[in-house]
Amino acid sequence: MKSFDVLQEIRVDLAERGYPILIGAGILEEIGAIFHQREIAGRILVITNPTVAQWYLDPVLQSLQRAGYDAAAAQVPDGETFKSLAEADFLYDRLVEGKYDRKTVLVALGGGVIGDLTGFVAATYMRGVRFVQVPTTLLAQVDSSVGGKVAVNHRKGKNLIGAFYQPRLVLTDVTTLRTLPDAEFSSGMAEVIKHGIILDPEYYRMIGAKLPQILRRDPAALSEVVGGSCRIKAEVVRKDEKEQNLRAILNFGHTVGHALESITGYTRYKHGEAVALGMLAATKLAERSGLLADQSLEPTLRRFCQELHLPLQIPGLDSSAIAEAILLDKKADQGAVRWILPLRIGEVRIEAAVPQESVVDILKEMGGA
Numbered sequence: 001m002k003s004f005d006v007l008q009e010i011r012v013d014l015a016e017r018g019y020p021i022l023i024g025a026g027i028l029e030e031i032g033a034i035f036h037q038r039e040i041a042g043r044i045l046v047i048t049n050p051t052v053a054q055w056y057l058d059p060v061l062q063s064l065q066r067a068g069y070d071a072a073a074a075q076v077p078d079g080e081t082f083k084s085l086a087e088a089d090f091l092y093d094r095l096v097e098g099k100y101d102r103k104t105v106l107v108a109l110g111g112g113v114i115g116d117l118t119g120f121v122a123a124t125y126m127r128g129v130r131f132v133q134v135p136t137t138l139l140a141q142v143d144s145s146v147g148g149k150v151a152v153n154h155r156k157g158k159n160l161i162g163a164f165y166q167p168r169l170v171l172t173d174v175t176t177l178r179t180l181p182d183a184e185f186s187s188g189m190a191e192v193i194k195h196g197i198i199l200d201p202e203y204y205r206m207i208g209a210k211l212p213q214i215l216r217r218d219p220a221a222l223s224e225v226v227g228g229s230c231r232i233k234a235e236v237v238r239k240d241e242k243e244q245n246l247r248a249i250l251n252f253g254h255t256v257g258h259a260l261e262s263i264t265g266y267t268r269y270k271h272g273e274a275v276a277l278g279m280l281a282a283t284k285l286a287e288r289s290g291l292l293a294d295q296s297l298e299p300t301l302r303r304f305c306q307e308l309h310l311p312l313q314i315p316g317l318d319s320s321a322i323a324e325a326i327l328l329d330k331k332a333d334q335g336a337v338r339w340i341l342p343l344r345i346g347e348v349r350i351e352a353a354v355p356q357e358s359v360v361d362i363l364k365e366m367g368g369a
């Protein structure tokens, strides 16, 4: 059996819903042969956006067609505001008009927005068709393509409409990161840093030590980061697929992060930028609550943010409005928000007893009005 240029294969071990993450260099052009090898059959609709399509749609379609697949594409506009029910509806129209049946395979070719939206459509069209993630941003390769959280946004809250629905395969070609703008690369690095803080101090130190190579997009360093993060996330998802408890730690930084995204209409911050601010806020809250045992966390996190040009302040934003938006967090239980607070690098805890006044104080400390 041909092995292509798969450098790493990581399994998301979920019994009958389990799947492989294939990480390689140049494997996008082998997608047709890989689908054959993995016994993926059926009509294929590739969902992408114009930015990604200009680089990667032709190679994907040609490879699928060369391998004998009936493959076509549908494009949605680029941007977080299009991770919406309206775009899902547009895609349902395409599927219905094209007479796509239950054996259809949707391919999400793009970043997290395309992955979450395509997965949501896959979970709901005809009560579920198969889908494959082909992530092309760092953020999608290290985080969003893995674990089966699929969703669209509501104007009041991030990912409020969604499902847990696993892909059949994740096919990650790290060479697609060559065309990714620096600010998008940094946004993805925020989730990489998150993985270190929540579970793996050695990984966190490695990121610090190899940051120059990572930022240069050295293929070996990229492979280490994409593989490292996928392994950490796959293990959490294996233990708690539907976020009954443990999986909530993957939400470190997202309580404030999602609130920042929604109150700014999903236009001011990239997801990773909002998560970076959220990790900083949660770290400050942990310190204020007397939970933070390792005083090196905040300075190292700030240094990462500076080196990656991620924001550290929230000038001009209304702290009370952010605190209000936080109440819509999906982790809330009977009205109490469950925070993910760091204790030290590699260990976080789920904590409900955080007064709203402390949240507002911290947001003001970070420059909020």
Ligand SMILES: NC(=O)c1ccc[n+]([C@@H]2O[C@H](COP(=O)([O-])OP(=O)(O)OC[C@H]3O[C@@H](n4cnc5c(N)ncnc54)[C@H](O)[C@@H]3O)[C@@H](O)[C@H]2O)c1
Pocket (backbone or CB within 6 Å): 049, 051, 052, 055, 078, 079, 080, 083, 110, 111, 112, 113, 114, 116, 136, 137, 138, 139, 140, 143, 144, 145, 146, 147, 148, 149, 150, 159, 176, 177, 178, 179, 180, 181, 184, 187, 188, 270, 271, 272
């Ligand atoms: N499901 C999950 O577990 C999960 C995890 C993390 C984030 N997310 C979601 O992911 C989304 C953010 O994803 P994202 O950061 O990938 O943003 P994105 O999908 O908007 O992509 C960022 C930008 O990069 C462009 N792009 C994509 N690939 C490119 C490439 N190879 N070269 C050049 N440009 C490219 C896109 O067109 C877009 O303009 C958010 O909606 C977030 O909520 C979901």
Ligand SMILES: O=C(O)C(=O)C[C@@H](O)[C@H](O)[C@H](O)COP(=O)(O)O
Pocket (backbone or CB within 6 Å): 143, 146, 147, 149, 158, 159, 191, 243, 247, 248, 250, 251, 254, 330
């Ligand atoms: O996979 C998870 O679980 C995560 O929390 C990963 C996050 O990085 C991601 O942004 C996720 O979409 C957030 O999930 P949500 O349940 O808070 O919407």
Ligand SMILES: [Zn+2]
Pocket (backbone or CB within 6 Å): 143, 191, 254, 271, 275
């Ligand atoms: Zn995230």
